[in-house]
Amino acid sequence: MKLLPQIQVEGGAEWLARTATQCLIDEARLSPKPGLVDSRGNGAHHDLTLALMERSAHSLTPTFQALAQQSWQRPADIALRQTVGRLGREGEQQMMAATSGVNTHRGAIWALGLLVSAVAMQGGSATAQAVAQTAAGLAKLPDDAAPKVFSKGLRATHRYRVPGAREEAQQAFPHVMQRALPQLRLSRLNGSSETHARLDALMAIMTSLTDTCVLSRAGMEGLDAMQDGARAVLSAGGCATPAGQLALAALDRQMLALNASPGGAADLLAATLFLDRIEMPNSKH
Numbered sequence: 001m002k003l004l005p006q007i008q009v010e011g012g013a014e015w016l017a018r019t020a021t022q023c024l025i026d027e028a029r030l031s032p033k034p035g036l037v038d039s040r041g042n043g044a045h046h047d048l049t050l051a052l053m054e055r056s057a058h059s060l061t062p063t064f065q066a067l068a069q070q071s072w073q074r075p076a077d078i079a080l081r082q083t084v085g086r087l088g089r090e091g092e093q094q095m096m097a098a099t100s101g102v103n104t105h106r107g108a109i110w111a112l113g114l115l116v117s118a119v120a121m122q123g124g125s126a127t128a129q130a131v132a133q134t135a136a137g138l139a140k141l142p143d144d145a146a147p148k149v150f151s152k153g154l155r156a157t158h159r160y161r162v163p164g165a166r167e168e169a170q171q172a173f174p175h176v177m178q179r180a181l182p183q184l185r186l187s188r189l190n191g192s193s194e195t196h197a198r199l200d201a202l203m204a205i206m207t208s209l210t211d212t213c214v215l216s217r218a219g220m221e222g223l224d225a226m227q228d229g230a231r232a233v234l235s236a237g238g239c240a241t242p243a244g245q246l247a248l249a250a251l252d253r254q255m256l257a258l259n260a261s262p263g264g265a266a267d268l269l270a271a272t273l274f275l276d277r278i279e280m281p282n283s284k285h
Contacts, residue, residue: 012068012072012120012123012124013065013068013069013072013120014065015124016064016065016068016116016119016120016124017061017062017063017064017065017068017116018061019274019277019278020060020061020064020112020115020116020274021057021058021060021061021064022277023112023270023271023273023274023277024053024056024057024060024105024108024112024270025053025054025057026198026270026273027266027269027270027273028050028053028054028057029050029054030195030198030199030202030269031195032199032248032249032252033199033202033252033266034226034229034248034251034252034254034255034256034262035252035255035256035258035260035261035262036261036262036263036266037049037050037053038050043255043256043261044217044255044256044258044259044260044261045261047102048102048104052099052102052104053104053105055098055099056095056098056099056102056104056105057105058098059094059095059097059098059099060091060094060095060105060108060109062091062094063087063088063090063091063094063109063113064091064112064113064116066087067084067087067088067113067116067117067120068116068117068119068120069120070083070084070087070117070120071083071084071116071117071118071120071121072120072121072123072124073120073121073122073123074120074121075121076121076134076137076138076141077141078141078142080117080121080138081138081141081142081143082143082144082145084113084114084117084138084143085143085145085146086145087113088109088110088113089147091109091113092106092109095109105267106151107153107165107213107263107264107267108266108267108270108271110165110166110169110267111165111168111169111173111267111268111270111271112267112270112271112274114135114138114139114169115131115132115135115173115271115274115275116274117135117138118131118132118134118135118138119131119278121134121138122134126278127279128177128181128275128276128278128279129177131275131278132172132173132176132177132275133172135169135172135173136169136170136171136172136173139166139169139170140170152212152213152216153165153212153213153216153264154166154212155216156212156215156216157210157212159215160210160215160220162210162212162215163210164210164212164264165212165264165267168209168268173268173271175204175205175208175209175265175268176205176268176271176272176275177275179201179204179205179207179208180201180202180204180205180268180269180272181201181272181275181276182204183197183200183201183203183204183234184197184198184200184201184272184273184276185197185276186200187200187201187238187239187240190238190240191240192238192239192240193240195239196238196239196240198269198273199238199239199248200233200234200238200239200240201269201272202230202265202266202269203230203233203234203238203239203248204230204234205230205265205268205269205272206226206227206229206230206262206265207227207230207231207234208227209227209262209264209265209268210223211223211226211262211263211264211265212264213260213261213262213263213264214226214260214261214262214263214264217258217259217260217261218258218259218260221258222255222258222260225251225254225255225258225260226251226255226260226262226265229247229250229251229254229255230251232247232250232251233247233248233251
């Protein structure tokens with residue numbers, strides 16, 4: 001499969017890094033997102049702002065570029081898995097330095113880092129499906145150097161006995177491949193604006209994701225509210241319809257009242273936008 005024209009012209013690793021960064025910024029700016037930082041404000045967060053999210057995204061460009069360079073046309077093996085893990089942890093440190101210690105994008109480093117590496121492993125050109133499968137193969141390999149401390153998300157997966165970000169990647173990103181990406185493209189086909197199509201894709205993720213960010217902050221009550229609310233938006237016709245917009249506003253109020261923020265869903269939306277761009281690099285989206 002020959003390289004995509006843009007990737008050929010601009011150098012694969014640089015293009016992938018810029019694209020991944022832009023997808024994080026596009027996700028952060030997308031509005032109105034329930035409980036999340038967006039162009040309107042800070043959502044359910046006291047320590048996050050849109051400017052901080054954008055600064056964090058830019059701080060990760062070198063990490064994404066290093067991941068792409070190190071993974072270029074390499075097979076999935078323990079050595080590569082350990083390299084990817086090390087670069088991801090170094091990226092976390094750069095992010096924390098840029099944000100004065102606020103965890104803005106830890107989950108996104110994991111998801112997008114794996115996907116950037118997977119595209120590079122394919123030589124810069126592959127279908128979204130092939131990229132997701134390649135990323136899953138990498139995610140299943142052990143990384144002995146990974147820290148043994150439990151993140152909030154990992155604690156939530158154990159407490160509630162639900163899958164988290166690790167399982168999502170190991171299963172080839174089912175919420176991206178089976179829900180968000182098809183919904184994004186269906187909404188576009190149906191004439192929705194790009195903003196509404198992206199919001200619909202976020203809702204599609206939120207209908208069934210066990211979002212550990214929500215679980216950490218609001219328990220099962222918050223998770224049920226998120227899933228039910230997202231279903232209500234889509235069954236009302238999506239974010240392009242007046243009824244869908246009312247349902248979205250109701251979900252936003254509920255998330256804020258519960259102090260819940262679906263950060264896991266936001267990370268997967270950024271991953272969705274990235275895979276969409278990989279398959280259609282020259283589209284206007």
